[in-house]
Amino acid sequence: MISTKNINFSYGQGTAFSFPDIATSRGESLLITGGSGKGKTTLLHLLGGLQRPQNGDIIIEDTNIVTLSEKQLDHFRGKNIGLVLQQSYFIASLDVLENVVLASWLATGKQAGDKARQLLEQLDLKEHLHKLPSQLSIGQQQRVSIARALINEPKLLLADEPTSSLDDENAFKVADMLGHLAKQFGTALVIVTHDQRLKDRFPNQISL
Amino acid sequence: MITKIAWKNIWFKPLNTALSIILLTASVAIITLLILLEQQFEKKFNDNIDGVDMVLGAQGSPLQLILSSVYQVDAPTGNIDYTEAKKWMHHPFVKSAIPLAFGDNYRGFRIVGTTPEYLSKYGATVSNGKVFIKDFEVVVGSEIAKKMGIKVGDKFFGSHGDAEEGEVHDSHSYIVTGIASPTGKVVDNLILCNIQSVWAMHDHEHEEGAEEEHDHAHEAVADTHDHHDHAEEVHNHDHEAHTDETHSHDHDGHVGETHDHDHEEATVVNEEGKEITAVLLKFRNKNAIFMWPRIIAQNTKMQAALPGIEINRLFTLFGIGLNALQYLAYGIMLISGISIFIALFNTLKDRKYEFALLRVNGASRLQLLSLVLIESLLLCITGYVFGTIVGRIALVFISGSSEDEFKMSFNPFEFVWEKEGYLFLLTIFVGILAAVIPAVKAYSLNISKTLANA
Incomplete structure (x- = not known):
């Protein structure tokens, strides 16, 4: 589960954000919406420990990640937070399976090959295990990054505009998958998006 | 990972x-x-310099003298008179003196007249057979034996000079009495015999050349050998010097052959007027290393070269x-x-x-x-x-x-x-x-x- 208290962030002069407190428990979903420039991505990066807030607390499963050192944070992030980004990035030289396995190795030091294979099959990527990520379509790439985000069964799954570059069919497919998998793994799911299509799917919503 | x-x-x-x-x-x-x-x-x-303090040889480039007599790579500077060289070889300062006489080659491998001491200087032993004793007996270096498949008891003819294509001395064959042990030094690629063999081989050749030409003049003999366009100087020296004796002494082991010259002298090879190519000297008294080059240059027609110095010079040249x-x-x-x-x-x-x-x-x-x-x-x-x-x-x-x-x-x-x-x-x-x-x-x-x- 995740909860935040009084988090502030500013990019130097002028742009300062003050975010509402949020709380999501295991298996639940939260949709954060808002127009451009409202700090959606910033909030997501704060939640994911990619950036540190000026003040406030971010508590994920009893750990206040604001207090962690850089190295501890890297480790914590790898183990407990899954991230799905708007655009999918991969290690271009590794194939699909290796990219997912890599995430498990970075977090735990073990290579969860079987689990990765299983997850990818569940996401309908069975035929693409040994292709390079660049050989997949955008929708397929997005699914690979979901598999990668979930390989370590994180406590928190963060998704940044996961559907904005997809057509309706794929967008709903991805949204369904995220919701379904979050339940399956008992993961708190936080999605930031301006995609109106998702608003009907996720009842818990906060607008920035 | x-x-x-x-x-x-x-x-x-x-x-x-x-x-x-x-x-x-x-x-x-x-x-x-x-x-x-x-x-x-x-x-x-x-390695090859080891145990050679000085080389005595004919005047010319000292580097050439070292290269030819120690490393067997260059043409010799010329020949020196054996009697004169002996004076220095038997000097009390000298610990050991190994004479070298170059004559022929076999398929490009030099045949060198010397003493068995030459083998031991390079740490080589006769691993198979025995060392050369009589004329035309040779010990073959390990590399040559390996490459040419030479065995003890084999016979072969040498070619004149350094080049493989030289005139074949087909009147006398060399007989292999031993194979030297491998050393990784020059001796592996040499064929060794006693000095008398080299003299005998060439004296004999001169006669034949002379006979063919029906002309016993020195020039004619020299001419004959001028046709062999290698190491001319050396061998011409040799020939000219030897023509005098061509008719005056016997050759060991040549007895059966027809020579219409006088057999005035008996079976012993007369060293008078004979020539060798160089002498490798090792001193008992190291002071000589610094004194002899000048003394020899002033008093004789020979030169004394120091391998250490010449090789350093060579390395400096390469070094650039x-x-x-x-x-x-x-x-x-x-x-x-x-x-x-x-x-x-x-x-x-x-x-x-x-x-x-x-x-x-x-x-x-x-x-x-x-x-x-x-x-x-x-x-x-x-x-x-x-x-x-x-x-x-x-x-x-x-x-x-x-x-x-x-x-x-x-x-x-x-x-x-x-x-x-x-x-x-x-x-x-x-x-x-x-x-x-x-x-x-x-x-x-x-x-x-x-x-x-x-």
Whole structure:
């Protein structure tokens, strides 16, 4: 589960954000919406420990990640937070399976090959295990990054505009998958998006 | 796993990788080759000098004298009078004196008249058969025996002079009585006999030449031999000097042959007026090393050359060329370093998302730093390994041609651990240097910014 208290962030002069407190428990979903420039991505990066807030607390499963050192944070992030980004990035030289396995190795030091294979099959990527990520379509790439985000069964799954570059069919497919998998793994799911299509799917919503 | 990613990454851009590796391979190969050549060359040269304090020979270039008489690579400077040389050979300062007389070759391998002491000087023993005693008995160097498949008891004819194509002295065959043990020194590529054999072979030839021409004049004999366009001077000296005696003495073992000259003298070879090519001297009193060259130059028609000094001179001459090559190789290494740097730096722009992603997935800054470093080091180590191999392959080719020309071969499997170790460290250093800026950039990457600006 995740909860935040009084988090502030500013990019130097002028742009300062003050975010509402949020709380999501295991298996639940939260949709954060808002127009451009409202700090959606910033909030997501704060939640994911990619950036540190000026003040406030971010508590994920009893750990206040604001207090962690850089190295501890890297480790914590790898183990407990899954991230799905708007655009999918991969290690271009590794194939699909290796990219997912890599995430498990970075977090735990073990290579969860079987689990990765299983997850990818569940996401309908069975035929693409040994292709390079660049050989997949955008929708397929997005699914690979979901598999990668979930390989370590994180406590928190963060998704940044996961559907904005997809057509309706794929967008709903991805949204369904995220919701379904979050339940399956008992993961708190936080999605930031301006995609109106998702608003009907996720009842818990906060607008920035 | 990081190493695996690094490995996959470098092969993901095969052209960049190939360029870096080729450049590194080239520089490492050249340097390795130079290291091996220098090492083995110097060792070969120094091994052969061992136990030779001074060489006594005909006037001319002292370097040529050393090269011809110690290393058997150049033409001799000329001949010296044996009687005169003997005065110096028996001097109390002298510990040992080994006379050398060059005459013929067999298939390009020199046949050298000397004493059995020559073998022991190089630490060679007669491993098979026995040492030469009588005229025309020879001991064959181990390399020659191996290459030509010569066995004890074999007979062969020598050709005149240094060149394989020289006139064949077919009136007398040499008989192999022994095979020398391998030493890795010049003696492996020589055929040794006693000095009398060389004299006898040539005296005999002169007669035949003279007879054919029906002209006993010195000039005619000299002319006959002028046709052999090699080491002319030496052998002409020889011939002219010998023509006097051509008709005046007997040749051991030639008895059965028809010679219509007088047999005034008995079976013992008269050393009067005979010539040899050089004498290898070792002194009891080392002061002589510094005094003799001048004394000999002033009082005789001979010269005394010091192998140590001449070889140093030779190395200095080479040294310029070797250094130039070495600078070239280091230059190529610098370029390969720059090439690795550019390759890493260029891909950094595309790869910053990869790096951000790795961080998101829990990779630490240090892991990113090491990823970049390992990529560079993999290139360098691969380049080093290839370079070491290519350098040795080049040495095999060089060894092949130097073997043909100078009877000097190099061992490509020798490792000069110290110098090659330094070269390895240098290569690694280049790798680290090339990677340092890209690695630090990867280390200090701001993930949030990178991902937000996507």
